Structures are given as C-alpha cells and as structure tokens.
Amino acid sequence: MRNREPVDTRDGWARYGWLMGAVWLVFLFYPGRALVRSEAEPWTLALGWAALVAFAATYLAGFVSGMRTPVGESGCLTQGFFWATLACALLTVPAIGWGTTSFIPFLMAYASYLMSRRWHWAVMTAGVAIMVLAVVLAASRGDTPVWSLLWIVLLMAAVNTINTWLITRSVRADELRLELATSEERESVARDVHDLLGHSLTVVKLKAELAARLIDKHPAAARRELDEIVHLTTEALAGVRGTVTGLRAEGLSEQLAASSAALASGGITMKVRGSANALSAAQSLPAAWVLREATTNILRHAGASRVLVELAPGTLSVEDDGVGLPGGGLPGAGLTGAGLPGAGLPGEHPVESGNGLRGMRERASAAGAELSFSSGELHGTKVSLTW
Structure with a gap:
C-alpha cells in the first residue's frame, strides 16, 4: 500500500466516525446477558464484567484512532487497540465460555473497516472458523448449536468484504481523479505561461528591433518604443507571478x-x-x-x-x-x-x-x-x- 498523507482531522468523518462503532455497542447486550446468567465463581464474574467494560472502552478508542488513518492502512495505535479488545474478549472466557464468541462480529468489523485488507481476511477467516467449531462441538455434546450467531458472522463476513472492496475502489478512484486534476492544472499553467510569454516576448523583440533602427535618426521615437518595452515586460512579469501564485494556492x-x-x-x-x-x-x-x-x-x-x-x-x-x-x-x-x-x-x-x-x-x-x-x-x- 502506498504511503499517503494522514487524514485531515477537521473532516467530519474523521472526527465523528467513531459514533458508528458506538452504535454497535448495543450488541454487547448478548455477552452481558451471558454474564448475568453465568453460574461461575464470583471472581470470574467480576473479571468478566471488568473485561466487558474495558472491551467497550478500547473498541471506541480504536475507532477514534482508526477513523484518522487512511483507508486500507492500519497504524500501530489502531493495531494496539485491536489486540487490547481481543484480550478483553478472552478474559470473559472463564465466566461465559463459548459465549465469548458473541464478541467475534465486533472484532471482524474492527478489522474490516479500520485495518488493512490483510487483517480483514485474517480476522474474518478466524472468526468463521471459530464459529463453525463452536457449532460442531455443541452438536457433538448434544447442546443446541448457536446457529443464529453463525449466520450473523457469515453475513457480516460477506457484507464487510463487499463494503471494504467498494470503499477501497472509491478511494483509489478519488486518488486517480486527483492525479488527473493535478495533471490538468500543470498543463494549464504551462499553457498560460507559454501564451503569456510567447506573445509578450514576440512584441518586445519587434519593438527592440524598431528602437535599434530609430535610435540614431529618431531618438524620441526610439525612447517611446523602449518605454513600451518596459511596460510590456512589467505586465508579463506580473502575469507570470500571478500564475505562480495561483499554482501555489x-x-x-x-x-x-x-x-x-x-x-x-x-x-x-x-x-x-x-x-x-x-x-x-x-x-x-x-x-x-x-x-x-x-x-x-x-x-x-x-x-x-x-x-x-x-x-x-x-x-x-x-x-x-x-x-x-x-x-x-x-x-x-x-x-x-x-x-x-x-x-x-x-x-x-x-x-x-x-x-x-x-x-x-x-x-x-x-x-x-x-x-x-x-x-x-x-x-x-x-x-x-x-x-
């Protein structure tokens, strides 16, 4: 992936895009419900609740960081928050066991929208594999398989893959349009400078030749031509400066x-x-x-x-x-x-x-x-x- 300039933090999406992650935190209801129903030891329940709160905090912090990173890239801070959220999810295992799989959709969305495509594929593959394993083990023990969560994970895998592909294509299309617009700007500046200097220098050349012929017999007329040359060169210089100033701005x-x-x-x-x-x-x-x-x-x-x-x-x-x-x-x-x-x-x-x-x-x-x-x-x- 090419290096790009950091996202402008004045942009609304970079500043408030984390709200998208905040909305999805409502689905922490499921691991929360699993903790309420859990009959584990008190210390494991306390650890589970602390991990759930820490998961929500690190998840939001990761979104704030990730929304300020160019699309398709993952900064060290964003990756750090990902590992922190994964650690928080794993800390709930002693309290809710396989209920920890309800964190998988969060981790998949995080990797898909805030990190690189490589992370998207890795986390998506791991998430689907873990869910399939959970269903198989539940069926082998005679328990009710968590089919609903498996379908949710599969659906999210498909949706995230399509969305991130479209986002990446859109970003690349914007980059191409910017390159074309920059090329047009350079061609326009070159054309403006060529037209300006070409005309001015042609007139200056003619007037200089005329002044050279008049300087001996008609010095007053030669002086007028020289004055016009000064005027023309001043205008041409101002035009070039204006063009360069426009390019800089x-x-x-x-x-x-x-x-x-x-x-x-x-x-x-x-x-x-x-x-x-x-x-x-x-x-x-x-x-x-x-x-x-x-x-x-x-x-x-x-x-x-x-x-x-x-x-x-x-x-x-x-x-x-x-x-x-x-x-x-x-x-x-x-x-x-x-x-x-x-x-x-x-x-x-x-x-x-x-x-x-x-x-x-x-x-x-x-x-x-x-x-x-x-x-x-x-x-x-x-x-x-x-x-």
Missing part, C-alpha cells in the same frame, strides 16, 4: 483565504457558507481554480460590494451583487461581462468569447463537473460548479 482552503484577501483589498466583502472539506480532494483542485477565476472576474468587471461563496458536497457556487445578468439568462457585464479578454468581438456573446470563461468550462468538463450561470440571492451573477 491550489488548495481550496488556501484559495478561499486568498480570494477573501484579494476581494477585501478591492473593498468587497466575502462570506463563506460551508467548509472546504465538503469537497473531495479530486474536486477541490478544479474548484479552487474556478474560484480563483471567478474572484479575478469579480474584481475586474462586476462592480460588486458583496460576494457569497457556498460549499456543499459536490457543489461550489460563487455569486456577487454586481451588475448581474441581462435578459436571456446569460452573464452580462458582471462577473462574466464584456470586459473579459477577447470579449466584444462582432457577432460574439461575451460569455463565449471570454478566454477565462472558456477555461472555466474546459476545467469543469475535464473534472467531470458542470459549470452554470444564473442570478442568485444577491441579484448579481452566480457561477455554480456541480458534480
């Missing part, structure tokens, strides 16, 4: 902070609803790019005073209270207005001719998302990215 959380600061510098208030953790890692990268483009367009063209950014599972929306949409429901001079690069050409709507908007649509499409424009609650322009 590719994380959605970082881009939210960068957008808020940029808008504040323009006298625009930005409000955020939701959390960046609502989007997966693969979704965050294109979402950050769209947010960056939207922020740039708002500053340049919207004439807005307020911006609302909403984040929900699979959705990012950015809206302003600027000029808004013209008739027909297409973005006008606000967030996506005619002031965009390339806009205002004869016969072209500014939405279709704006390089920034085309880039936003291309990025959304490459990420498997849909980009849409509408009028939001601030009565300006709303850009929505939806998966």
Whole structure:
C-alpha cells in the first residue's frame, strides 16, 4: 500500500466516525446477558464484567484512532487497540465460555473497516472458523448449536468484504481523479505561461528591433518604443507571478483565504457558507481554480460590494451583487461581462468569447463537473460548479 498523507482531522468523518462503532455497542447486550446468567465463581464474574467494560472502552478508542488513518492502512495505535479488545474478549472466557464468541462480529468489523485488507481476511477467516467449531462441538455434546450467531458472522463476513472492496475502489478512484486534476492544472499553467510569454516576448523583440533602427535618426521615437518595452515586460512579469501564485494556492482552503484577501483589498466583502472539506480532494483542485477565476472576474468587471461563496458536497457556487445578468439568462457585464479578454468581438456573446470563461468550462468538463450561470440571492451573477 502506498504511503499517503494522514487524514485531515477537521473532516467530519474523521472526527465523528467513531459514533458508528458506538452504535454497535448495543450488541454487547448478548455477552452481558451471558454474564448475568453465568453460574461461575464470583471472581470470574467480576473479571468478566471488568473485561466487558474495558472491551467497550478500547473498541471506541480504536475507532477514534482508526477513523484518522487512511483507508486500507492500519497504524500501530489502531493495531494496539485491536489486540487490547481481543484480550478483553478472552478474559470473559472463564465466566461465559463459548459465549465469548458473541464478541467475534465486533472484532471482524474492527478489522474490516479500520485495518488493512490483510487483517480483514485474517480476522474474518478466524472468526468463521471459530464459529463453525463452536457449532460442531455443541452438536457433538448434544447442546443446541448457536446457529443464529453463525449466520450473523457469515453475513457480516460477506457484507464487510463487499463494503471494504467498494470503499477501497472509491478511494483509489478519488486518488486517480486527483492525479488527473493535478495533471490538468500543470498543463494549464504551462499553457498560460507559454501564451503569456510567447506573445509578450514576440512584441518586445519587434519593438527592440524598431528602437535599434530609430535610435540614431529618431531618438524620441526610439525612447517611446523602449518605454513600451518596459511596460510590456512589467505586465508579463506580473502575469507570470500571478500564475505562480495561483499554482501555489491550489488548495481550496488556501484559495478561499486568498480570494477573501484579494476581494477585501478591492473593498468587497466575502462570506463563506460551508467548509472546504465538503469537497473531495479530486474536486477541490478544479474548484479552487474556478474560484480563483471567478474572484479575478469579480474584481475586474462586476462592480460588486458583496460576494457569497457556498460549499456543499459536490457543489461550489460563487455569486456577487454586481451588475448581474441581462435578459436571456446569460452573464452580462458582471462577473462574466464584456470586459473579459477577447470579449466584444462582432457577432460574439461575451460569455463565449471570454478566454477565462472558456477555461472555466474546459476545467469543469475535464473534472467531470458542470459549470452554470444564473442570478442568485444577491441579484448579481452566480457561477455554480456541480458534480
């Protein structure tokens, strides 16, 4: 298994996923009932009750630890809690004997969802084998076999195997989408830098050649060309810095902070609803790019005073209270207005001719998302990215 970054503990699942384990503790009713009915020595009963309480505590502690570990991996702490829960279960054997098998579903679920696939298969195989042995021994002694628990263990083995397989596939698919999104981001940066420098350097070369021809006979004209060269190189340098800054702030959380600061510098208030953790890692990268483009367009063209950014599972929306949409429901001079690069050409709507908007649509499409424009609650322009 490849090494991956630790799970973000700000994520709701990492913080509260242990509640899933807490819900299943209700089934400790069965070993508890076995202890109540047991006729064992008092000291073994006391040991059994202490072990039952310790089992519940270590089981929950293991879930808290395991939920903060990447899927398919098992940290030392998570493994330690597993062995602790197993030890607690075994300590009940003197008091309830084969009743200890009622702990098997807990141990199987723990190994399946909090540890690696190897642990899943090992614990599942051992659990099924122990239950089959218990049924065989009970039948050989003339006792009533615990068929219900055997079926529960078999059912859990099948369900856990399917669920963990689906979870692993989902995680790997997210990793692949993140790699593709990162590759798209790199290609976009390379294309932007190439276009920016290619155009600027071509113009600078022509003006430098012209200045060289004019410097002897028309020094004033040559100076004007040199001044324009300085202006062009300054703009090109600023463009490259902006591109590199955008690349460095590719994380959605970082881009939210960068957008808020940029808008504040323009006298625009930005409000955020939701959390960046609502989007997966693969979704965050294109979402950050769209947010960056939207922020740039708002500053340049919207004439807005307020911006609302909403984040929900699979959705990012950015809206302003600027000029808004013209008739027909297409973005006008606000967030996506005619002031965009390339806009205002004869016969072209500014939405279709704006390089920034085309880039936003291309990025959304490459990420498997849909980009849409509408009028939001601030009565300006709303850009929505939806998966």
